[in-house]
Amino acid sequence: MQKALVILIALLGAALAQGQVTITYWQYDFKSKVEAVNELIKKFEAANPGIRVLHQTFPYDAYQQKVASSIPAGQGPDVVNLFYGWLPTWVKAGYLQPLPAEYVRMVDNEFLGMAQAAKVEGRLYGIPTAVRSLALFYNRDLLNAAGFNTPPKTWDEFLNIASKLTVRQGNRFTQLGYAMAPDGQDHHLVREVLIRQFGGRPYSDDGRRVLYGDAAGLKAFTFYTDWFKKHNVGTLGNQFFPGNNAYRDAFIAGRVGMIIDGSFAIGTIRSGAKFNWGVAELPVEKVGGRKVNYGSFWMHGLTPLATGPKQAASLKFLEFLVSEETQRYWLEKVGELPARKSLIKDPKLTLDKVFGPFVLSLAYAKATPFVDEIGQRKVMTDAINRVLLENKDPAESWRMAVAEEQKLLDAFWK
Amino acid sequence: MRPSEPARRGVSLAAREALWALAFLAIPLAFFLFIRIWPAFQALWLSLFDWHADPSQRPFVGLEHYHQMLEDRLLLKALQNTLAYTLLGVPTQILLGLGIALLLNAVTRFRDVFRAIYFAPYVTPAAAVAWVFSWMLSPNFGIVNEILGVFGIPPQPFLTSPSQALVTVTMVVVWQNLGFQVVLFLAGLQNIPRDYYEAARIDGASNWQLFRHITLPLLNPVMVFSAVIGTIGFLQLFTQVVNLNFTDQGGPLGSTLTLALYIYQQAFARFDLGYAAAITVLLFVIILAITLVQLRLLSRRVEY
Structure with missing residues (x-):
């Protein structure tokens, strides 16, 4: 018995020494988005060997219901995808945590004006990969x-x-x-x-x-x-x-x-x-x-379940999900417009017959x-x-x- | 095991059988208590708090949510609609169910085939039913309006009209429930002993008298069951309403909104689970009251 305990503690210590953290990401079922996130997670895990990302999806109809009941039970996601219009109700009910100041600066300086809708009473609760008009x-x-x-x-x-x-x-x-x-x-x-x-x-x-x-x-x-x-x-x-x-x-x-x-x-x-x-x-x-x-946009936020090492890992994953590189990939793979100002100036996009009119509208779109x-x-x-x-x-x-x-x-x- | 040994002292055979029965009953009973009854009380408790993901941060608000209900006009609309669905739907499905069962009871060939046909909608997913009906009832291209057109009736808006949508949804639900009603009544009819009919016939009773004085009274338990189950079903109506108007759920203009859908919207679109719980308590009280009244008014013991 004692021997087993010693081994267990040793194993736990080894795991901690390696800094192995598992975080959970939730979004609703949409084929191209699910495939894209699976690919992105592979890339992210390769670049961050200490972090594992568990990707779970639910049908759109049941999505908010799942979130509403899982997080109070401590079982839900660390990083969660949500429609920006849901944000105030989620924040009021305590389902999201505010993001640190450096992310506020990033959104203010590098993202389209409409991303400001991810703030409630001056605090930032999420960042989009892509936007729509x-x-x-x-x-x-x-x-x-x-x-x-x-x-x-x-x-x-x-x-x-x-x-x-x-x-x-x-x-x-x-x-x-x-x-x-x-x-x-x-x-x-x-x-x-x-x-x-x-x-x-x-x-x-x-x-x-x-x-x-x-x-x-x-x-x-x-x-x-x-x-x-x-x-x-x-x-x-x-x-x-x-x-x-x-x-x-x-x-x-x-x-x-x-x-x-x-x-x-x-x-x-x-x-x-x-x-x-x-x-x-x-x-x-x-x-x-x-x-x-x-x-309008869907964004990624951090739930109150992301604490300690999970919080750091979740922020890292969030940062990766909204990076320029990911936004470019997202446009290719899912066909959604990037949320960063730097990317929508690309003439390849603005001159595109289908994307062009949407992209031009982004500059003056309001959420x-x-x-x-x-x-x-x-x-x-x-x-x-x-x-x-x-x-x-x-x-x-x-x-x-x-x-x-x-x-x-x-x-x-x- | 020694066969010569007398029954163990203290516990008789009957008592032992009862104990075993109770042991087996304990499992479903525990399930019922923990999965059904306990959450019902939890809802009552939750309704006294404002919701928050962290249980330690749920402020106690007492009866505030119940006060809020008094001024909620959308809730009133949902309540009125729910009662209208029930008053319209339950009698319709009982009458149609009984009518079709009587006809099928008279048919001896292919009865099982007919029964299967009538039952099929009941086991079809509500979402699929809603989808097919939204096509059939389309004001412009739907087959129903094509048929009405043959009789010179102008196209009807059905689900897209605030005045027709509730009746239309009710009819879809009745159509779907009908198979269950038919099977129920058919079983009830076949349980009535033939002798009664034969004896009455010898005494010169007419068909109507047979129906009125034998069939109807002896079907009473089935009718009560059908009325109670049907009422509870309509009071909890949700899936068909959601799927028949997916982008404006409960619309147009709130004309199809039900209590169950309103509870769902409060809980999972507004994350206001405290208020949702309060409305759940209201729905529970309504269902309980109506069911008790029905059991009292409708149940009659008939012996011949």
Whole structure:
């Protein structure tokens, strides 16, 4: 017995002397991301022989649930991947630890402006490898057939093209100029893009007050709902086509002229669309008008489980995951845009026909400071749906949205 | 073992059998206590705290979450919807289940084949069912609207309409549950002794009288079971609602939101497990109350 104990202690000592640390990394299941991280871990372990990284993934639907229940039980990840919009709720519930000052300097100096959304009350809780923005996808064959050789640059051109491409047969649509998707990306479009283009601001600088209740905000909102009510751009994607991402699926099926979607949709559209398609920067209100975009990202954060030697190892792994080298690899392998300023200036990217418009948008993209992503998404989606589905007066629906969202912000910051 | 030895003193054979039975029962009982009952009490406890990943940092808030529930309009909506699902779904699936079971009971050939066909949806994953239905019910391209069109009915928005979505989801769930109801009622029907029908027929009873005075009363236990299980199922409705409108779960405009989905969103999208636990307690109380009322009102012992 004593002998066994001595051997055990000796072994433990040897392990400690070697500095062998195992850390756990979690992300949700997405084939190309899982493969990329597996490759990256191999590289990382080769360069850091004292650290082992355990990579675990879960289906997207169950991901937050797993995190919520595992970390309190002390069983979860040391480094965790999360959507930036979840950050405030995670921080409030104690699921992340703030990162040291040198990482704050790195993000401030070397990362795109939108990465600031990884801060809560001035403290940094995560860093992205890649970022996303919105752009206009268009079916070049349909546009050409209708006599349009270039994608729209202003919303007027956009509405003109959309109405020409919309085809009805009796009381049904057979083709849409634009597939509206309030619960797709259009709620971002209204909140971050249209409101600013029409001269308003969605939120106060500290993110605690809703400001879009003013005339500019209402004008932007009404402009959007009028696409449906007045301009004959088509209808809601999910009224037109079945499935969970109806607007995108309908576009891929070649039955929609234009959609607004994120750079994360490039892969799906590239592999599915059997026609000539293109990507353009989002239209502006008038020639020379303000360019605005919505940016978002997934990031890596440290959980409270990463303590002592695990904390040091986790920081090292985090640093590796957001390095220039990894971001370049990530772009090649996963097709997501790099989060570092130095990389998006690369002409190979900015001139790329598909990536280009997204990359150009990154410079002026803003990430909404969500505190209750699911609730705030519902506020905006409902504001639109009340007008589109229930014929409510836009001004009244907008007033309701302002009140509802302010209530959510107050509940979080109380 | 000496066969001549008398039964051991103190413990009779019957007592020993009972002990063995209890020993075997103890395992499922322990499972039930620790996996079902204990977490239910934990939820009650959790609902008195604000959630934090570190248990030592969960501030005690007393009944604050229960106060919060009183002013939560979305919760009220979820509650109303959940009751509407139940009131609409449970009677519909009992009536359809009983109707189809009666027809199948009259059929002797291929009965098992029919039964298998009706049962198939019940064992199909809800996500797959939801996906197929979202195609069939598509306002523009769906087969259901094609069929309605033949009769000159204009295309209906179904799941995409705030006024039709709840009824549509209920119908999908009923369709899925129907197989289970049919099997249940069929078994109930076959348990009714033939003699009763024959005796009544000799006395000159009509088909309706047979149904009204023999079938229906003797099916009562099955009906009660079906009503109770069906009610609990609808009160906990979740999977179909999530999958039938995946990008606006509980929508459009909150028209399909259920209590279970709202609890899930509070817990795992907002990490507000304290509030979620409080709503869970509410759901528990509702289910318990309704079940007790049902058992009391519906159960009648019938002897012939």
